[in-house]
Amino acid sequence: MDLSAFVTQSIGALSTASxxxxxxxxxxxxxxxxxxxxxxxxxxxxxxxxxxxTVVGWFPDSGFWIAxxxxxxxxxxxxxxxxxxxxxxxxxxxxxxxxxATFALLLIFADLALRFWxxxxxxxxxxKVVNGNFGLVGARVPAYDMVIIAAAIVVGxxxxxxxxxxxLGWKIRAVVDDPEVLVCSGVNIRMLYTGVFGLGALxxxxxxxxIAPQQAVGPGMDxxxxxxxxIVAVIGGLGSITGAAIGSLIIGIAETLGANLxxxxxxxxxxxxxxxxxxxxxxxxxxxxxx
Amino acid sequence: MSxxxxxxxxxxxxxxxxxxxxxxxxxxxxxxxxxxxxxxxTTTMRSIVGLTPARSGSIRLDxxxxxxxxxxxxxxxxxxxxxxxRRVYGSLTVRQNLALAAERPRKEAAWSLERVxxxxxxxxxxAGRQAGHLSGGEQQMLKLARALLGGPRILLLDExxxxxxPGIVADLGRWLAILRKEKVTVLITEQNALFALRYxxxxxxxxxxxxxxxxxAAELRDSAEIRRYLGVGVDT
Ligand SMILES: Nc1ncnc2c1ncn2[C@@H]1O[C@H](COP(=O)(O)OP(=O)(O)OP(=O)(O)O)[C@@H](O)[C@H]1O
Ligand SMILES: [Mg+2]
Numbered sequence: 001m002d003l004s005a006f007v008t009q010s011i012g013a014l015s016t017a018s019x020x021x022x023x024x025x026x027x028x029x030x031x032x033x034x035x036x037x038x039x040x041x042x043x044x045x046x047x048x049x050x051x052x053x054t055v056v057g058w059f060p061d062s063g064f065w066i067a068x069x070x071x072x073x074x075x076x077x078x079x080x081x082x083x084x085x086x087x088x089x090x091x092x093x094x095x096x097x098x099x100x101a102t103f104a105l106l107l108i109f110a111d112l113a114l115r116f117w118x119x120x121x122x123x124x125x126x127x128k129v130v131n132g133n134f135g136l137v138g139a140r141v142p143a144y145d146m147v148i149i150a151a152a153i154v155v156g157x158x159x160x161x162x163x164x165x166x167x168l169g170w171k172i173r174a175v176v177d178d179p180e181v182l183v184c185s186g187v188n189i190r191m192l193y194t195g196v197f198g199l200g201a202l203x204x205x206x207x208x209x210x211i212a213p214q215q216a217v218g219p220g221m222d223x224x225x226x227x228x229x230x231i232v233a234v235i236g237g238l239g240s241i242t243g244a245a246i247g248s249l250i251i252g253i254a255e256t257l258g259a260n261l262x263x264x265x266x267x268x269x270x271x272x273x274x275x276x277x278x279x280x281x282x283x284x285x286x287x288x289x290x291x
Numbered sequence: 292m293s294x295x296x297x298x299x300x301x302x303x304x305x306x307x308x309x310x311x312x313x314x315x316x317x318x319x320x321x322x323x324x325x326x327x328x329x330x331x332x333t334t335t336m337r338s339i340v341g342l343t344p345a346r347s348g349s350i351r352l353d354x355x356x357x358x359x360x361x362x363x364x365x366x367x368x369x370x371x372x373x374x375x376x377r378r379v380y381g382s383l384t385v386r387q388n389l390a391l392a393a394e395r396p397r398k399e400a401a402w403s404l405e406r407v408x409x410x411x412x413x414x415x416x417x418a419g420r421q422a423g424h425l426s427g428g429e430q431q432m433l434k435l436a437r438a439l440l441g442g443p444r445i446l447l448l449d450e451x452x453x454x455x456x457p458g459i460v461a462d463l464g465r466w467l468a469i470l471r472k473e474k475v476t477v478l479i480t481e482q483n484a485l486f487a488l489r490y491x492x493x494x495x496x497x498x499x500x501x502x503x504x505x506x507x508a509a510e511l512r513d514s515a516e517i518r519r520y521l522g523v524g525v526d527t
């Protein structure tokens with residue numbers, strides 16, 4: 001492989017990793033604080049993408065930038081509604097109960113999406129300024145990949161700042177360590193849980209908008225992304241944001257390599273990877289064994 | 292600020308743990324809550340602060356009925372519970388633990404960080420340390436510091452000497468003496484009854500979820516009841 005092909009492939013892998021990271025970060029954040037595995041995270045992602053196609057339909061020129069606000073907001077509203085209406089009753093229950101409940105939500109949202117957006121696949125173009133390719137050491141690189149990578153860096157950096165440098169972030173970590181003590185210092189942890197869940201949903205919606213110009217948007221993308229994000233989060237260690245970053249890099253590289261070397265085995269390869277990691281470290285690369 | 296508990300009944304599922312506990316803590320008073328293992332001391336405190344709400348009975352702060360309020364609201368009213376054991380935010384630093392406690396201080400009662408550092412100078416050097424890695428004594432210090440920063444109007448200390456080395460227990464005694472001098476209202480439970488009674492004005496002995504005996508601390512120390520219910524002898 002010559003240098004330019006290597007560059008193209010590397011940027012492709014990074015871009016895949018970046019969009020995976022934004023979804024998986026939300027999933028793992030919610031798991032970390034709430035100990036809840038949320039299958040419906042895939043729905044928030046799909047609604048973000050669908051909302052983006054609608055907004056771009058209304059405003060062909062500036063639509064994408066508006067969608068960057070609207071998509072995450074749609075997901076946030078869904079997330080807060082679902083948390084307050086259903087999920088807060090399930091905290092502390094068995095994982096299987098939560099899994100089934102959030103899976104049911106995914107099915108309901110999928111059905112509603114068919115009603116609102118139909119079953120046809122939609123697509124949008126990247127905004128003009130980042131449409132097309134640019135040259136990098138002799139390679140042609142899609143400019144939009146840079147948008148996705150930048151979005152992931154902003155999300156990763158933002159979460160790091162939140163969790164290490166703000167009292168809100170400390171509360172999110174404290175509620176994992178000892179929820180009762182947090183309550184006893186006057187924190188309304190019900191609201192904190194709703195907030196964290198909403199933030200997770202918002203990230204899923206953002207990922208949906210960001211991915212929309214690159215992928216076919218339509219039915220099935222919810223289930224497809226939740227499997228991928230779950231693999232990423234599990235490899236990295238459920239609950240660890242840094243783990244999600246490493247996990248998404250691993251999957252991004254594996255997908256790109258697989259697609260080049262043995263396309264028909266690419267997805268098998270990823271599952272194998274997950275099985276190997278879990279066999280060696282059942283709690284993932286950066287996770288901690290559940291108490 | 293005074294606390295009145297009036298005939299509360301508390302359950303864990305089916306099991307009827309508190310069977311009509313009544314007690315009161317006057318403004319500025321230190322009151323000891325004594326009893327054998329499983330008597331219901333911790334449950335009484337958890338009921339007062341709303342973590343395990345009482346199913347019936349009344350709890351009043353001055354004249355305000357508070358037994359229906361949620362735990363976080365009670366905390367904001369100034370009920371400050373210091374649970375026993377290693378109850379710190381283990382993944383946060385000491386400084387972050389303190390910052391969360393001082394976030395919403397009750398102005399009239401809050402201690403400043405300087406004052407807390409004067410009382411627990413060790414916490415200054417430990418500021419950057421992860422709280423989960425502190426020794427039992429250091430965690431006890433941190434828990435007390437946290438409570439004071441929030442501005443406690445009533446401090447509920449659950450078995451503060453549990454698991455502490457004798458030297459640290461002596462420190463704790465000094466801190467309790469300071470709190471008493473500062474007229475902080477305190478309810479304290481202890482396995483080490485004689486230790487608690489040294490700093491208390493009054494004491495209650497509970498057994499099987501009901502109050503069996505109540506007396507001023509000095510009287511309680513020499514009473515036949517303390518031997519009957521707790522099996523401890525006169526302090527030597
Ligand atoms: N979470 C719980 N679920 C069920 N029963 C409980 C629970 N916590 C305490 N109990 C029971 O309630 C009773 C009172 O317990 P509590 O912890 O209040 O006693 P205590 O006086 O604080 O004892 P100790 O001195 O051992 O701390 C005991 O019989 C105990 O077994
Ligand atoms: Mg106890």
